[in-house]
Amino acid sequence: MDALALTLAEPLPPPEDAPRLADPAAAPPTPPEQRLDMPTQKLWRFAARERRRLAAPELRYTPWISRLVAFGGGLALTVYGGLEMYGVIDVGGVTTLKWALLALFVLNFSWIALAFASAVVGFFTLLVSRRPPPAPERLQSRTAVVMPIYNEAPSRVFGALQAILQDVEATGLGDHFDWFFLSDTTNPDIWIAEERAFVAMRRRLGPKARVYYRRREKNISRKAGNIADFVTRWGGAYPQMVVLDADSLMAGETILRLAAAMEADPDAGIIQTLPLIINRNTLFARVQQFAARIYGPVIAAGLSQWMGRDGNYWGHNAIIRTEAFAHHCGLPDLKGRPPFGGHILSHDFVEAALIRRAGYAVYMMPTLGGSYEESPPSLIDLSIRDRRWCQGNLQHSRVLWARGFHWASRQHFLTGIFGYLTSPLWLCQLLVGIALVFQASYFRPEYFTSQFTLFPVWPRFDAERSLALFALTMAILLAPKGFGLILAMVDKETRRGSGGVLMLLVSTLFEVLMSALLAPIMMLIQTGHVFHILFGFDTGWDPQRRDDGSVPFKFIVKRHQWHVALGLLTLVAGLMISPSLVAWMSPTIAGLILAIFISWITGQRWLGLVFRRAGVLVTPEETTTPPIARRGRALHRLLARGGQDEVNGLIALHADPDLRALHEDWLPARPPRVRGQISADRAMAEGKLADAETLEEAVEWLDRRERLVVLSDRALLGMLARLPSRPKPGESAAG
Structure with missing residues (x-):
C-alpha cells in the first residue's frame, strides 16, 4: 500500500466548530430537497419573444472571420476537389457510374475539407495563445458536482470523486461545493457495494464533508433522466452544477475556473472543457490517447473559435447554469418506438440546442487544462460504445429542424449525423470505383450512347489528375495531425513530455499507420451500425468496460470474421480485375484481412506497456502524471484491495447489521400494497426466503430481479437477517 494512498485514506481532522456526530455515515444520504420545476420542452413550438434578453450584451460576439475561414474555406476546397474529380472522370464522356462516383466523392471530400479548414483556425488560434485564465481567489455561489453512475466499479468512481474533492479542498474554496453520487445502478451487488463505499468515504472525510448519495430504483430516460431527477429535487440549492462522467477526473483549479467563469458571465448556460484521455495502457487505447493529446487541442480550438458562444455540449466535464437548464432543457420523448423514437439517447446535443434557443450562451474553454477522461481499451469496446452513439446521432434527424x-445547433446535429453516414458513403464510393474497373475489364462498355456522336464513349480516366487529386485528399486528411505535431514540437512541455522531437515523429508515424489499418475496419463496423439502426434495432445501453482486460479471442474472431472474409474477397476480385486496383486499395484490403489480428493485438495491455517503455505514443501526462490522476489512481487501488466491488449484496448486509440498518433507513418510503395486487418477483422472493433454512440457500435460489426486490423491501430484509449462516468447514455451529 503506497504512502499517497494511505495519506488520502486517512480521515480529515474535523474543524473546531464542527458538529460532533458519533458516526458521519449516520447522517441522511441526501440533503433537504430544494426543488426546481423542469417542464418538458416543445420542439415544434417556440416564438422569438420567449427568448430571454441578454444580461451582459457586451460579452456577446460573432466570430465572423473564423466562420468565414472554416466554412468558406471548406466550401472552396470542396468545389475545387469536385471540379478536379470531374476532370478525372470526364475523359471521353461521363457515364452513370461516373456521376455516382463524383457525387459520393464530393460528399466525402466535403467532410474532410471542413475538418481541415476548422483545424487551420485552431492551429493559428493556439499559435497565438494557449494559456488558461488564472484560478480565482474567491467565489460567490455554491456549486454541485454530480457524478452519474450506472453499474460501475465503486472503487473506481468513489476513488475518483474523493480525489477531485480533496483537490478542490486544497484550494481553500471547498466550502463552495457539494458532491453527489447519482446512482442508476441495477446490479444488486454493485448497489450494496456503492453504499459500503459511500459509508467508508464519509467516515474517511469526516462529519463536515458534504458528500451525498442517491439511487433511483428505475433508470428512466437513462443519464438524462438521472441528471433531471437531481435538478428537480435539489437544483434549487445550486446556481450551477459541474457534470462529470463515471470516468471523469478534473483538477481542483479547473473546477474553480469553471465556477468563476460561470459567475462572471450571467448569460452563460453551459461551459464545456476539453477532456484529455489518460490512464490508458492497451495499444489501441494508447493510440487514441496520443491522438487526442497531440491532435485533439487543434480540432477543439478550431471548433471553439468558430462556434463562439453558439457551441455544443458533450455531456460531461462541463459546468451548467442549473435554473436555466431546469427551465429550458426538459427533454420530450419522441413519437414512435426506438431506435428513432422514445427518449432522446444523445441528450447532450439537444440540451445545448435548447438552452441556446432560450438565449443562453454555450461555449468551450479548450485551453483550460486539468480535465480528463478515459477511453475504451479495445476496438471491440469502442464499437459497442460507438453503436450507442450512432443511434443517438442518427436520432437527431428527428429534431434537426425543431x-x-x-443554425449553429443544427450544424452540430448535421456533423454528428454525417460523422456516421460517411462510413457507408465511403464504402459505396469504393464499390462504385471497383464496379467501374470491373466494367472496363470484363464487360463491353456502352461505347455509343443514344445521342449521336462521331466518336465512341470510352470508359477512361485522367490518371495524372487522379494521382494529383489523391495526393491533395491525403494532404487535407493528414493536415490536422501535422498541425498538432507542429504545435507539440513548438511547445516545450509537450515536446519534452512526449519524448522529444524524434519520438514525437516516430509516435505520429505509428499512429498514422495504425489509423490507416483501423479505418476500413471502423468503416464496416459503423456501416453495420447505421443499417442496424435503419432497420429498426435498438442498441440498448450497456455499461462501458473501463479496465484494460483483454477481450476473449473467440469473441474477437466472431466479431471480425466477416471483415476478414470481405477483405479476402476484395483481394481475389481485385487480382482478377486489375493488379493496379489491388495496389490502390492495399491499405483497405490489408486492414480488413488483418482485422482479427489487429483487434486482438491492439487490445493487449502488455504490448501497450512495451510501447510505453520504448517511449512510443507517450504523452506529457504520462511523463509527469497530473496530481489529480495520481490521487485518483492511488485511491482506486486502495479501495479495490478491499475486494468489496463484487461481494454478494445479500451476504454483505447479513454480515454487517450496521450497514443493513443504514440501508433500510435510506430506502424510500413506499405506499401500502393494494389488496389483490401481488408482484410476481416479490411473491417468489418471499417464498424462497420462507423455504430457505440458511443464508446460503437463499443466496443460491434468488435470481437477480428477486435479489433487487429483497434489497428494496424492509420486511424481506428482516426475513433475510433471521436466516442463519452455514458454518464454514472446520467451524462449529456455535462458533
Missing part, C-alpha cells in the same frame, strides 16, 4: 434552434 423550431427556434440556432
Whole structure:
C-alpha cells in the first residue's frame, strides 16, 4: 500500500466548530430537497419573444472571420476537389457510374475539407495563445458536482470523486461545493457495494464533508433522466452544477475556473472543457490517447473559435447554469418506438440546442487544462460504445429542424449525423470505383450512347489528375495531425513530455499507420451500425468496460470474421480485375484481412506497456502524471484491495447489521400494497426466503430481479437477517 494512498485514506481532522456526530455515515444520504420545476420542452413550438434578453450584451460576439475561414474555406476546397474529380472522370464522356462516383466523392471530400479548414483556425488560434485564465481567489455561489453512475466499479468512481474533492479542498474554496453520487445502478451487488463505499468515504472525510448519495430504483430516460431527477429535487440549492462522467477526473483549479467563469458571465448556460484521455495502457487505447493529446487541442480550438458562444455540449466535464437548464432543457420523448423514437439517447446535443434557443450562451474553454477522461481499451469496446452513439446521432434527424434552434445547433446535429453516414458513403464510393474497373475489364462498355456522336464513349480516366487529386485528399486528411505535431514540437512541455522531437515523429508515424489499418475496419463496423439502426434495432445501453482486460479471442474472431472474409474477397476480385486496383486499395484490403489480428493485438495491455517503455505514443501526462490522476489512481487501488466491488449484496448486509440498518433507513418510503395486487418477483422472493433454512440457500435460489426486490423491501430484509449462516468447514455451529 503506497504512502499517497494511505495519506488520502486517512480521515480529515474535523474543524473546531464542527458538529460532533458519533458516526458521519449516520447522517441522511441526501440533503433537504430544494426543488426546481423542469417542464418538458416543445420542439415544434417556440416564438422569438420567449427568448430571454441578454444580461451582459457586451460579452456577446460573432466570430465572423473564423466562420468565414472554416466554412468558406471548406466550401472552396470542396468545389475545387469536385471540379478536379470531374476532370478525372470526364475523359471521353461521363457515364452513370461516373456521376455516382463524383457525387459520393464530393460528399466525402466535403467532410474532410471542413475538418481541415476548422483545424487551420485552431492551429493559428493556439499559435497565438494557449494559456488558461488564472484560478480565482474567491467565489460567490455554491456549486454541485454530480457524478452519474450506472453499474460501475465503486472503487473506481468513489476513488475518483474523493480525489477531485480533496483537490478542490486544497484550494481553500471547498466550502463552495457539494458532491453527489447519482446512482442508476441495477446490479444488486454493485448497489450494496456503492453504499459500503459511500459509508467508508464519509467516515474517511469526516462529519463536515458534504458528500451525498442517491439511487433511483428505475433508470428512466437513462443519464438524462438521472441528471433531471437531481435538478428537480435539489437544483434549487445550486446556481450551477459541474457534470462529470463515471470516468471523469478534473483538477481542483479547473473546477474553480469553471465556477468563476460561470459567475462572471450571467448569460452563460453551459461551459464545456476539453477532456484529455489518460490512464490508458492497451495499444489501441494508447493510440487514441496520443491522438487526442497531440491532435485533439487543434480540432477543439478550431471548433471553439468558430462556434463562439453558439457551441455544443458533450455531456460531461462541463459546468451548467442549473435554473436555466431546469427551465429550458426538459427533454420530450419522441413519437414512435426506438431506435428513432422514445427518449432522446444523445441528450447532450439537444440540451445545448435548447438552452441556446432560450438565449443562453454555450461555449468551450479548450485551453483550460486539468480535465480528463478515459477511453475504451479495445476496438471491440469502442464499437459497442460507438453503436450507442450512432443511434443517438442518427436520432437527431428527428429534431434537426425543431423550431427556434440556432443554425449553429443544427450544424452540430448535421456533423454528428454525417460523422456516421460517411462510413457507408465511403464504402459505396469504393464499390462504385471497383464496379467501374470491373466494367472496363470484363464487360463491353456502352461505347455509343443514344445521342449521336462521331466518336465512341470510352470508359477512361485522367490518371495524372487522379494521382494529383489523391495526393491533395491525403494532404487535407493528414493536415490536422501535422498541425498538432507542429504545435507539440513548438511547445516545450509537450515536446519534452512526449519524448522529444524524434519520438514525437516516430509516435505520429505509428499512429498514422495504425489509423490507416483501423479505418476500413471502423468503416464496416459503423456501416453495420447505421443499417442496424435503419432497420429498426435498438442498441440498448450497456455499461462501458473501463479496465484494460483483454477481450476473449473467440469473441474477437466472431466479431471480425466477416471483415476478414470481405477483405479476402476484395483481394481475389481485385487480382482478377486489375493488379493496379489491388495496389490502390492495399491499405483497405490489408486492414480488413488483418482485422482479427489487429483487434486482438491492439487490445493487449502488455504490448501497450512495451510501447510505453520504448517511449512510443507517450504523452506529457504520462511523463509527469497530473496530481489529480495520481490521487485518483492511488485511491482506486486502495479501495479495490478491499475486494468489496463484487461481494454478494445479500451476504454483505447479513454480515454487517450496521450497514443493513443504514440501508433500510435510506430506502424510500413506499405506499401500502393494494389488496389483490401481488408482484410476481416479490411473491417468489418471499417464498424462497420462507423455504430457505440458511443464508446460503437463499443466496443460491434468488435470481437477480428477486435479489433487487429483497434489497428494496424492509420486511424481506428482516426475513433475510433471521436466516442463519452455514458454518464454514472446520467451524462449529456455535462458533
